[in-house]
Amino acid sequence: MVRLERYGRDITGVLLIALGLLTLMVLVGWTSGSFISPYGDWLRRWLGIASFPLAILTALIGVSLLRSNPAENRRFPLGRILALEGLIFTGMAFLALLGGVSVERAEAGLDGGVIGWGLAYLITQFLPLPWSSLVLVLLGIWFLSSATGFHRWVGRRIQAWIESLPVEQLPEPPLRPTDRSQSNPDIPREEGVPVPVVAYRREENLPPLSLLANEESNGLDEERILAIARQIEKTLAEFGVPSRVVGYRKGPTVTQFAVEPGYVEKPAADGKMIRQKVRVAQISALSRDLALALAAERLRIEAPVPGHSYVGVEVPNSSTTLVRLRPILESPEFLKLQSPLAIALGRDVSGQPVVADLARMPHLLVAGTTGSGKSVCLASIITCLVMNNSPATLRLVVLDPKMVELARFSGLPHLLGKVETEIERMLAVLRWTLVEMEQRYRLFEASAARDLTAYNRKAERRGMMPLPRIVVLIDELADLMMSAPDQTEHSLVRLAQMARATGIHLVIATQRPSTDVVTGLIKANFPARVAFSVASSIDSRVILDVNGAESLLGRGDMLFLNPEAGTPLRAQGVLLQDQEIERVIAFWQERLTDQVEQTAPWEDLVNQDDDGDDLIEKAIELVRRTQRASASLLQRRLRIGFPRAARLLDELEERGIVGPAQGGGKDREVLIDPLDDDPAEDDD
Structure with a gap:
C-alpha cells in the first residue's frame, strides 16, 4: 500500500509541475498550444496578474508531492488553506482598485482580472475610496498572518515574556489550573520549574516516529469550565456542604475540579457555635447528586487527591481528545525513562503523559469489560516496544485466544513463532517459557551474573551473542483458566515470581475479573495493574483493591495502579489506527528482508503433547x-x-x-x- 501511494503521489506531482511550468510559459509568451493557450488566456482574463503566482503555486505543490513521504501522513489545516485563498482574492481586489476598477482592463487580463474587478466593484458600493483600500490592506495583513502562523508566533513570544515576569506582578485568577506535579508519580516536579528535555537521538535502525499519527487537540473552553465549577459549588451548598472550587485539571476525556471543603457552624455543649471542617465523606456521598446536576454520564470523586488538600471531582468532557502514541514517545517524560521496555499508556486528567517501565513493574495485569479498550492497550504496548527495540534485543510471545485482536501482528520479525490461538499450543508456550527461564538461570550461574543486563555485558566482552528480552502477552486469560486452571496458574505464578531477573516479562489481559480467573496467587504477583471500565465495584476491588473502575467511561478510560505510587491514576489510553500498525510492521519487514523464518521453539513440546x-x-x-x-x-x-x-x-x-x-x-x-x-x- 505504501508503494502504491508513493507511485500515485509521484505521478500527480510530475503532472502538476508540468502544468504549472507550461502555464507560466504561456503567460509570459514563450510557448503556445491548442490546449494550454486557451487555458492560459482563460486564467489571465479571470485572475489577471494573480494567474502568475497561481501557476508557480501549482508547480510548487507538485514539487512538494515528489519530496513528501506517504508514511508521514501530513495534514494541512483547513484554516490556513482558507486564509491563503482569502489572501489571493484580497490581492486581486486591491489590484483592481489600483487600476481604477476598469472593466476594460479586467477583460484584457490586467490588474485582478474579472474576479478582482467584481470584488472591487462590490466593495466600492459600500465603502468609498480610500476606506475600501484601507479595509483591503487590513484584510490582506490578517489573511497573511493566519496563513503563515505569524500571529501564533507573536502570541507565544508575548506569553513567554509574561511568564518571565515576577509572580507578584501577575493577578491571580479566581479559577486556575491546579498543580500538575502529581500527574506522573515517577517524575517529581517543582512548582514553576519545567521538566528538562533529555537529549535523545533515535538509532537509525529503529522505525521513524513519522510512521505514527500526530495528536488532534480538542477540549472544553474556559467558559464551560467556569459554568461547571459554579454548578458544583451551588449543588454542594444546596445539600449543606459549603465548598469552593479552587482549580481544575483538563484532560483528554475528563476535567478534574479541585474542590476545597469549607466550614460549617455547629452548636457546642455550652451553647456556643463552633466551626467544623466539612468531612470528605460528605462530598463523596453526593456523587450521584452531582452527576444529576451536571447531567454527566458518569462522575468519579477522588477523595482526597494524593498530595493535595482538596477533593477531585472528575466530570466527563463534552468533546474528547484523541490520545496518539507519537506525541507521548516524543515527550520529556518518556525520554527521561531511558529504558528499552518503556511503555506509553496515555494521558492523565491534566493532559500529562502517563508512562511506565515494564522492567520495573515487572509484570502487568490488564482487566475490563468487553469493548473497554484492553486489546487496544495491548496493541499500543506492542507497538511502543517494537518502535524502540530491534528483534535482536526484544522478542515477543503473543497468545490470542480471541483469534482476531492481535493476529494482525503476524509477520512482525520480533515474534517468536506465530501468534498462537489454540489452547493446547498456548499451554506448551507457557511450559517452554518456564524451560527458557530455568536455562537462563543456569547461564547466569555459570557466568556469575545476577541478571540479564550483567550477563549481556559480560557476553559482549567475550564476543558472545547477548540474550534478548522476552515479553509474553496474553489477550484473554479467562480461556486458559477455564481450560487448564492448575497448569495455567502454576506457570504464570512461577514466571511472575522468578522471571524478572532473566528478562522475561508478562502482560496478561482478561475481560472477566473474577476471583476464579484473577486468583489470589496471580494477583499477588502482578502489583502493576490497569483497570478499564467494569460492571460493578466488586470487579473493581478484585483488580485494584479499591472502588472506582465502575465509574469509568469506557473506550480507553483507565485506572493505572503503579506499584511505586500506591494509588490508582486515571488516564485516557492511547488510540492506534490499523494504518499505523501496518506501517510499523512493513518497516521491519522491509528492513529485515533476509531474515529466515524459523519454527517456534516450543514445537517440540507441542509434539510431545500430540x-x-x-x-x-x-x-x-x-x-x-x-x-x-x-x-x-x-x-x-x-x-x-x-x-x-x-x-x-x-x-x-x-x-x-x-x-x-x-x-x-x-x-x-x-x-x-x-x-x-x-x-x-x-x-x-
Missing part, C-alpha cells in the same frame, strides 16, 4: 491405582489441560477401561481391577 502413547499409559495406571476416573483427576495428576484430559477419557472408554459419562459431575465407573501390589489411593 504423542499420546506414553500419556495414555500413565492415565491407565492412574485409573487402576485410584479406581477413579474424571477429567479433573487427570488434569491435576498428569498436569494437562481440560481438552486433553477429556480426550484421554474418551480413549479410555473406547478401550473398555472406564464406563460412559454419568452426568451431574460424577466420576466414571472404572471397569478394570486395581493393582494388587499398590492399594488404591484417596485423591483427597
Whole structure:
C-alpha cells in the first residue's frame, strides 16, 4: 500500500509541475498550444496578474508531492488553506482598485482580472475610496498572518515574556489550573520549574516516529469550565456542604475540579457555635447528586487527591481528545525513562503523559469489560516496544485466544513463532517459557551474573551473542483458566515470581475479573495493574483493591495502579489506527528482508503433547491405582489441560477401561481391577 501511494503521489506531482511550468510559459509568451493557450488566456482574463503566482503555486505543490513521504501522513489545516485563498482574492481586489476598477482592463487580463474587478466593484458600493483600500490592506495583513502562523508566533513570544515576569506582578485568577506535579508519580516536579528535555537521538535502525499519527487537540473552553465549577459549588451548598472550587485539571476525556471543603457552624455543649471542617465523606456521598446536576454520564470523586488538600471531582468532557502514541514517545517524560521496555499508556486528567517501565513493574495485569479498550492497550504496548527495540534485543510471545485482536501482528520479525490461538499450543508456550527461564538461570550461574543486563555485558566482552528480552502477552486469560486452571496458574505464578531477573516479562489481559480467573496467587504477583471500565465495584476491588473502575467511561478510560505510587491514576489510553500498525510492521519487514523464518521453539513440546502413547499409559495406571476416573483427576495428576484430559477419557472408554459419562459431575465407573501390589489411593 505504501508503494502504491508513493507511485500515485509521484505521478500527480510530475503532472502538476508540468502544468504549472507550461502555464507560466504561456503567460509570459514563450510557448503556445491548442490546449494550454486557451487555458492560459482563460486564467489571465479571470485572475489577471494573480494567474502568475497561481501557476508557480501549482508547480510548487507538485514539487512538494515528489519530496513528501506517504508514511508521514501530513495534514494541512483547513484554516490556513482558507486564509491563503482569502489572501489571493484580497490581492486581486486591491489590484483592481489600483487600476481604477476598469472593466476594460479586467477583460484584457490586467490588474485582478474579472474576479478582482467584481470584488472591487462590490466593495466600492459600500465603502468609498480610500476606506475600501484601507479595509483591503487590513484584510490582506490578517489573511497573511493566519496563513503563515505569524500571529501564533507573536502570541507565544508575548506569553513567554509574561511568564518571565515576577509572580507578584501577575493577578491571580479566581479559577486556575491546579498543580500538575502529581500527574506522573515517577517524575517529581517543582512548582514553576519545567521538566528538562533529555537529549535523545533515535538509532537509525529503529522505525521513524513519522510512521505514527500526530495528536488532534480538542477540549472544553474556559467558559464551560467556569459554568461547571459554579454548578458544583451551588449543588454542594444546596445539600449543606459549603465548598469552593479552587482549580481544575483538563484532560483528554475528563476535567478534574479541585474542590476545597469549607466550614460549617455547629452548636457546642455550652451553647456556643463552633466551626467544623466539612468531612470528605460528605462530598463523596453526593456523587450521584452531582452527576444529576451536571447531567454527566458518569462522575468519579477522588477523595482526597494524593498530595493535595482538596477533593477531585472528575466530570466527563463534552468533546474528547484523541490520545496518539507519537506525541507521548516524543515527550520529556518518556525520554527521561531511558529504558528499552518503556511503555506509553496515555494521558492523565491534566493532559500529562502517563508512562511506565515494564522492567520495573515487572509484570502487568490488564482487566475490563468487553469493548473497554484492553486489546487496544495491548496493541499500543506492542507497538511502543517494537518502535524502540530491534528483534535482536526484544522478542515477543503473543497468545490470542480471541483469534482476531492481535493476529494482525503476524509477520512482525520480533515474534517468536506465530501468534498462537489454540489452547493446547498456548499451554506448551507457557511450559517452554518456564524451560527458557530455568536455562537462563543456569547461564547466569555459570557466568556469575545476577541478571540479564550483567550477563549481556559480560557476553559482549567475550564476543558472545547477548540474550534478548522476552515479553509474553496474553489477550484473554479467562480461556486458559477455564481450560487448564492448575497448569495455567502454576506457570504464570512461577514466571511472575522468578522471571524478572532473566528478562522475561508478562502482560496478561482478561475481560472477566473474577476471583476464579484473577486468583489470589496471580494477583499477588502482578502489583502493576490497569483497570478499564467494569460492571460493578466488586470487579473493581478484585483488580485494584479499591472502588472506582465502575465509574469509568469506557473506550480507553483507565485506572493505572503503579506499584511505586500506591494509588490508582486515571488516564485516557492511547488510540492506534490499523494504518499505523501496518506501517510499523512493513518497516521491519522491509528492513529485515533476509531474515529466515524459523519454527517456534516450543514445537517440540507441542509434539510431545500430540504423542499420546506414553500419556495414555500413565492415565491407565492412574485409573487402576485410584479406581477413579474424571477429567479433573487427570488434569491435576498428569498436569494437562481440560481438552486433553477429556480426550484421554474418551480413549479410555473406547478401550473398555472406564464406563460412559454419568452426568451431574460424577466420576466414571472404572471397569478394570486395581493393582494388587499398590492399594488404591484417596485423591483427597
